[in-house]
Amino acid sequence: MDTIINYLDNMFATLPKNKKILDLKEDLLSSMEDKYNELKRNGKSENEAIGIVISEFGNIDELIKEFDIELDDQSEELPMLTENEVNDYLEVNKKASKLIGLGVTFCILGAALLILITQLIGDGLITGVSDNYAGIVGLIPLLLLVAVAVGLFIYSGMTTDRFKYIENDFELPSHLRQSIKNKSNSYDPTYTKAIIIGVVLCIVSPIFLFITAPMSESASSYGVVVLLMIVSVAVNIFIYFGMKKESYKKLLKIDEYTHSNKQKNKVIGAIGSIVWPLAVIIFLVSGLVFNQWHINWIVFPITGLLFAMFSGAYSILKEKN
Amino acid sequence: MISSDVIRGYNDTIILYLLLDNDSYGYEISKKIKNLSDEKYVIKETTLYSAFNRLMKNNYIESFYKDETFGKRRTYYRITQAGIDYYKEKCKEWELTKEVINRFVKEEY
Structure with missing residues (x-):
């Protein structure tokens, strides 16, 4: 499951961290977790389950486009x-x-x-x-x-x-x-x-x-x-x-x-x-x-x-x- | 396996259909799509949540939180009257599309 959390974290790394995006991320994680648990219950191995969940994630660009996310807004990402x-x-x-x-x-x-x-x-x-x-x-x-x-x-x-x-x-x-x-x-x-x-x-x-x-x-x-x-x-x-x-x-x-x-x-x-x-x-x-x-x-x-x-x-x- | 390009225009219809009888949440909807299509169509997470966002923007569905028995909070979706109207419209559109496309489809040649 950690692999999936990391994967999602990476996908969202460059996105702004406002409430709407964080809610979306939480929903996605919950959905992916459900899928992962069910795959495991159905006898899939850890690696198989992770592979299927990640392969069915899709493309983050689709969300960026749909949610009209401003990628330039990276005020928290300034180098210190x-x-x-x-x-x-x-x-x-x-x-x-x-x-x-x-x-x-x-x-x-x-x-x-x-x-x-x-x-x-x-x-x-x-x-x-x-x-x-x-x-x-x-x-x-x-x-x-x-x-x-x-x-x-x-x-x-x-x-x-x-x-x-x-x-x-x-x-x-x-x-x-x-x-x-x-x-x-x-x-x-x-x-x-x-x-x-x-x-x-x-x-x-x-x-x-x-x-x-x-x-x-x-x-x-x-x-x-x-x-x-x-x-x-x-x-x-x-x-x-x-x-x-x-x-x-x-x-x-x-x-x-x-x-x-x-x-x-x-x-x-x-x-x-x-x-x-x-x-x-x-x-x-x-x-x-x-x-x-x-x-x-x-x-x-x-x-x-x-x-x-x-x-x-x-x-x-x-x-x- | 259906390519996501072909089915793009009908993801909304599929999701609205699954919400007609009862409220549901992300994973349940994606599982039902997979099962009802005999695993011929597996919707991607990003496609599903883009569709939710789009449908909510148009007031076709609304979301609410529901706590599950073992303490997990889920975002549920409920269809609105506008969503039902839109669904009917999309069904008519599909009938027409099917009819038109069928005229260009040959079984044997």
Whole structure:
């Protein structure tokens, strides 16, 4: 008889546990029990009786359809997070944010290297390469860095993949919630400082350009290189600290991660891993096809500023809501 | 053995027939179906309880609890006047169906 009870339990495992369904289950069990007892009385063996009862059960889908059961209503089935899972999630997320930040930095540094190498060759500081090949030689490190960056984006996406259920919904034990809250609160000042430093870096990044531009055209190229390097550091800060902040918010289900308004986690990181390679593509196309090398580097500071504005505005707006 | 697809439209008729004379419960009804059909039709539990639900929604039957002698509580079903009317209707429908289908059935060919 236990086998039959287990069978029925399994059949009903995914169904909601309201009164109507539980009554139905009880009726079914009673009916199956009657059948089982009668089969046994008629001399059937335990296994035969169980086999017949189960084979005559039918298809649970028929009941689901007839009773109009909402299978989505699984409020009691939410996964309960454990301390290990939470720590794992925070750890993996931290690594992923480092990798995405690094990837974005690579994209920008690649562009800076292209300009630097081209200018060094142009100035005769690197010898043995003719001017015609200067652009090509500079492109090699850029493409290599972008390739590595894309690899990093994909890899970090894969490592966070197993926490997909946190993207959906979960239950958090209250003591765990409190400890995450404490961590999040003590992280807030660090986060604010990081954002301020990032924004300041973005604002001051053109200074070297302003200083070098009046000197000579080649000096201004070095100014651009410094500008891009500063921007890359700033962007790295936005992504690393922003994603950490988001992972706390996600776990605490605050701001955009409340029940009613769930959104994808890692918004800043996700936007970053799309926008920056895109900026590189624009940079490459405008350079290679339209030969605008002298000015097209501007996409990086512009993207950097827009990105900074976006991450700042995003955080502020979400906090206000 | 009759396939459940063929008989689907007449499960309601069968159950209502078995409730005409006296109230009954799930297993008793399924046993009577098996016996009266000479074991040619065995109704599945899920089919039976889907039918109960459907018949109750349409007010053709109603359910009530009855305690058995050795303390087991069972859900019993009772046919209503609307159920009797519906049963008569289904019988007429079957006569017509039988008549029509018979015109397309040949014993020998």
